Amino acid sequence: MHDPVAGTLMLLALLWLSAKVGGELAVRLRLPAVTGELAVGLTLTVLHRSWTAFPDVAASPATELLGGLGVVVLMFAVGLESTVPQMLKVGLASLRVALIGVVLPMAAGLAGAWLLLPAGTPLVLDLFIGACLCATSIGISAQVLRERGASDSVEGRIIVGAAVVDDVLGLLVLVAVSGMVGTASGGPAGPKLAWTLALALGFLAAALSLGRLVAPHLFSLANRFRGEQVLLPLGLGFAFLLAWLGSLAGLASIVGAYAAGLILEPAHIVDLERREQHTLVDLVHPLVTVLSPLFFVLMGAKVDPLALFRPATLGLAVLLALLGVAGKLLAGLGGGRGVRAAVVGWGMVPRGEVGLIFVAAGAQLHMNGAPLLSADAQAGVIGALLLTTVAGPVGLGWVLRMQKTEQQA
Amino acid sequence: MHDPVAGTLMLLALLWLSAKVGGELAVRLRLPAVTGELAVGLTLTVLHRSWTAFPDVAASPATELLGGLGVVVLMFAVGLESTVPQMLKVGLASLRVALIGVVLPMAAGLAGAWLLLPAGTPLVLDLFIGACLCATSIGISAQVLRERGASDSVEGRIIVGAAVVDDVLGLLVLVAVSGMVGTASGGPAGPKLAWTLALALGFLAAALSLGRLVAPHLFSLANRFRGEQVLLPLGLGFAFLLAWLGSLAGLASIVGAYAAGLILEPAHIVDLERREQHTLVDLVHPLVTVLSPLFFVLMGAKVDPLALFRPATLGLAVLLALLGVAGKLLAGLGGGRGVRAAVVGWGMVPRGEVGLIFVAAGAQLHMNGAPLLSADAQAGVIGALLLTTVAGPVGLGWVLRMQKTEQQA
Numbered sequence: 001m002h003d004p005v006a007g008t009l010m011l012l013a014l015l016w017l018s019a020k021v022g023g024e025l026a027v028r029l030r031l032p033a034v035t036g037e038l039a040v041g042l043t044l045t046v047l048h049r050s051w052t053a054f055p056d057v058a059a060s061p062a063t064e065l066l067g068g069l070g071v072v073v074l075m076f077a078v079g080l081e082s083t084v085p086q087m088l089k090v091g092l093a094s095l096r097v098a099l100i101g102v103v104l105p106m107a108a109g110l111a112g113a114w115l116l117l118p119a120g121t122p123l124v125l126d127l128f129i130g131a132c133l134c135a136t137s138i139g140i141s142a143q144v145l146r147e148r149g150a151s152d153s154v155e156g157r158i159i160v161g162a163a164v165v166d167d168v169l170g171l172l173v174l175v176a177v178s179g180m181v182g183t184a185s186g187g188p189a190g191p192k193l194a195w196t197l198a199l200a201l202g203f204l205a206a207a208l209s210l211g212r213l214v215a216p217h218l219f220s221l222a223n224r225f226r227g228e229q230v231l232l233p234l235g236l237g238f239a240f241l242l243a244w245l246g247s248l249a250g251l252a253s254i255v256g257a258y259a260a261g262l263i264l265e266p267a268h269i270v271d272l273e274r275r276e277q278h279t280l281v282d283l284v285h286p287l288v289t290v291l292s293p294l295f296f297v298l299m300g301a302k303v304d305p306l307a308l309f310r311p312a313t314l315g316l317a318v319l320l321a322l323l324g325v326a327g328k329l330l331a332g333l334g335g336g337r338g339v340r341a342a343v344v345g346w347g348m349v350p351r352g353e354v355g356l357i358f359v360a361a362g363a364q365l366h367m368n369g370a371p372l373l374s375a376d377a378q379a380g381v382i383g384a385l386l387l388t389t390v391a392g393p394v395g396l397g398w399v400l401r402m403q404k405t406e407q408q409a
Numbered sequence: 410m411h412d413p414v415a416g417t418l419m420l421l422a423l424l425w426l427s428a429k430v431g432g433e434l435a436v437r438l439r440l441p442a443v444t445g446e447l448a449v450g451l452t453l454t455v456l457h458r459s460w461t462a463f464p465d466v467a468a469s470p471a472t473e474l475l476g477g478l479g480v481v482v483l484m485f486a487v488g489l490e491s492t493v494p495q496m497l498k499v500g501l502a503s504l505r506v507a508l509i510g511v512v513l514p515m516a517a518g519l520a521g522a523w524l525l526l527p528a529g530t531p532l533v534l535d536l537f538i539g540a541c542l543c544a545t546s547i548g549i550s551a552q553v554l555r556e557r558g559a560s561d562s563v564e565g566r567i568i569v570g571a572a573v574v575d576d577v578l579g580l581l582v583l584v585a586v587s588g589m590v591g592t593a594s595g596g597p598a599g600p601k602l603a604w605t606l607a608l609a610l611g612f613l614a615a616a617l618s619l620g621r622l623v624a625p626h627l628f629s630l631a632n633r634f635r636g637e638q639v640l641l642p643l644g645l646g647f648a649f650l651l652a653w654l655g656s657l658a659g660l661a662s663i664v665g666a667y668a669a670g671l672i673l674e675p676a677h678i679v680d681l682e683r684r685e686q687h688t689l690v691d692l693v694h695p696l697v698t699v700l701s702p703l704f705f706v707l708m709g710a711k712v713d714p715l716a717l718f719r720p721a722t723l724g725l726a727v728l729l730a731l732l733g734v735a736g737k738l739l740a741g742l743g744g745g746r747g748v749r750a751a752v753v754g755w756g757m758v759p760r761g762e763v764g765l766i767f768v769a770a771g772a773q774l775h776m777n778g779a780p781l782l783s784a785d786a787q788a789g790v791i792g793a794l795l796l797t798t799v800a801g802p803v804g805l806g807w808v809l810r811m812q813k814t815e816q817q818a
């Protein structure tokens with residue numbers, strides 16, 4: 001009897017066991033477990049490259065799907081830990097952090113690309129590389145904040161809020177750059193930009209206002225169900241619905257899932273939670289535990305180890321990464337008085353999957369017949385993204401631990 | 410920013426919301442929620458057929474994967490509720506139930522196929538149809554038993570145990586029939602049969618003996634981990650590993666997952682459970698809640714509504730289903746004294762995915778150049794499988810509710 005999921009079962013068992021061992025090694029080295037999971041992914045890819053019989057984790061559609069769902073569920077869980085009013089309170093600080101965190105890395109990326117890339121490189125390429133360094137990959141920082149029990153701190157909220165703004169800004173930059181490249185095919189960029197912005201902001205506004213009005217009614221309807229075990233499927237269904245709608249509006253699906261978590265307040269679901277004797281947060285937690293390591297291992301596995309360690313690309317990557325980290329650390333100051341700037345700054349450092357989506361989009365853009373992003377430039381940017389992705393959790397874990405020790409002393 | 414999982418998010422939201430509404434309607438009609446979920450799947454397929462813009466649930470690889478994982482996780486959870494010694498206690502009863510439940514439906518199926526199919530139909534086809542009616546689709550009964558709080562009753566254990574034996578027997582029948590059809594290509598069936606049996610039994614014996622020796626050591630090693638949230642990923646990793654090994658030995662992957670659940674006894678993991686403040690059963694539960702409805706909706710969605718309601722096939726389907734139900738109800742008597750034969754019998758009635766796997770295998774077998782299973786015969790057998798799949802949970806839910814009322818009276 002051939003079983004179509006059998007291969008996936010083996011792969012998932014391998015990923016979970018190795019992710020937990022890698023995470024444990026990282027914890028023993030006083031690093032966040034996420035860094036260990038990223039390293040496990042890289043190691044698995046190296047193993048596959050050197051011994052082709054070893055399964056190719058990065059190429060499995062099953063792990064791709066589960067990892068993708070994992071980060072959506074993770075951001076839903078993060079959203080559940082805050083409410084809309086709490087987020088509005090840190091809204092201005094998030095906006096400042098996001099704006100500085102987009103302007104500075106773009107300027108720095110522009111400068112770095114201009115310094116290192118051959119003369120005559122079009123300005124739009126420098127701009128594009130700068131854009132790749134803007135968007136924060138919030139999944140990683142969210143996981144580190146959870147590990148260290150700082151998810152519902154002021155800094156945690158500012159970071160996540162800024163990441164949402166980042167996503168909108170990043171989207172705009174991508175549209176602007178694509179418009180600059182393809183004015184022939186794409187028409188004038190101005191109206192398109194305005195439309196993209198309106199759609200993204202419109203979705204967020206509608207979700208946070210309408211959603212907050214509708215959600216309580218939906219869940220009080222569900223409370224009349226006689227069947228059992230409705231809270232989690234309905235909660236996840238709600239989150240996935242908003243994630244999908246958000247992606248229709250051009251946002252990353254994690255933004256919609258996060259908005260769903262914000263909208264669902266304890267008051268809306270307390271009756272269902274009492275009846276099922278578990279809170280929604282408690283029920284979502286095992287899903288996060290199981291799915292999010294898949295996402296992080298997969299992210300590590302997608303790195304091309306050969307491209308990464310070529311000296312020329314390594315130089316570009318290190319410089320871009322340094323500039324990117326510096327820009328985000330300065331952005332942390334945007335958090336304002338009484339906020340730990342180092343925590344916010346380091347939280348904004350990782351640029352994982354969002355940057356990778358940018359690079360993939362850039363690889364498809366063509367200018368004067370040649371691809372906008374050469375293979376070398378592409379490897380350099382990916383290298384920089386990877387470096388920030390590893391540096392982010394390490395730095396964030398470090399400042400969180402330092403400050404905890406100070407508080408205890 | 411194109412998001413590869415966006416479409417899946419929409420589909421999953423749709424499935425969860427409709428599954429819960431369908432389950433609720435079934436509960437209001439005093440039927441098990443599973444029957445509602447099956448009906449929702451069928452309805453979704455009808456919607457897709459009549460309005461092609463509606464997503465095709467049955468054709469989505471993502472739901473296929475998640476549903477497949479869902480039933481594996483469900484059987485792991487069922488296994489966790491029993492231990493190896495408890496299962497050995499009901500072993501003889503399970504064996505009797507399984508043997509009667511294979512011999513009678515095969516004989517009945519043979520008779521039915523001989524009555525209804527045109528003269529000159531080869532005996533091996535009648536045999537094959539009988540075989541399709543043997544294997545119990547335990548996922549459905551397991552879910553009904555869980556819904557009614559009867560998972561850890563004697564009858565519940567006998568049913569699940571008999572389903573494991575069923576699976577081994579069904580495998581043997583499939584190999585024997587394939588051998589009879591393809592003696593030219595397959596060689597003599599005798600040695601192959603013996604090897605298949607040895608492999609399947611060898612796996613079960615090794616898992617239940619070696620596994621029980623090794624598991625405590627593995628989990629006490631994990632207990633030394635400093636990282637958090639290791640219990641669930643390691644537990645699932647263990648289950649998926651055994652499920653995969655089981656499928657290598659020719660068994661359905663749910664048998665391996667169930668064995669993993671049996672092996673893991675509370676004593677092995679109590680330290681980890683205490684540290685993480687949740688039992689493994691508690692942590693697996695949300696996964697079952699979320700994944701298993703996908704499996705049942707998908708099962709309903711895979712039914713071809715047109716083939717089902719053609720009069721000729723409907724006649725064959727109804728007759729085969731009646732014979733199949735009668736055989737399994739008689740098999741329930743094999744449970745022995747003090748065991749509610751009706752509960753055991755109805756629990757063995759559903760023949761969902763295992764029978765479908767058989768039919769799919771049969772569709773690939775050729776005899777004298779023509780496919781062994783004609784399109785009509787195939788539709789009839791699938792119809793019979795579907796009827797038992799709906800009748801099973803309805804009957805099981807009914808006898809469980811009746812006997813509960815009697816006890817209370």
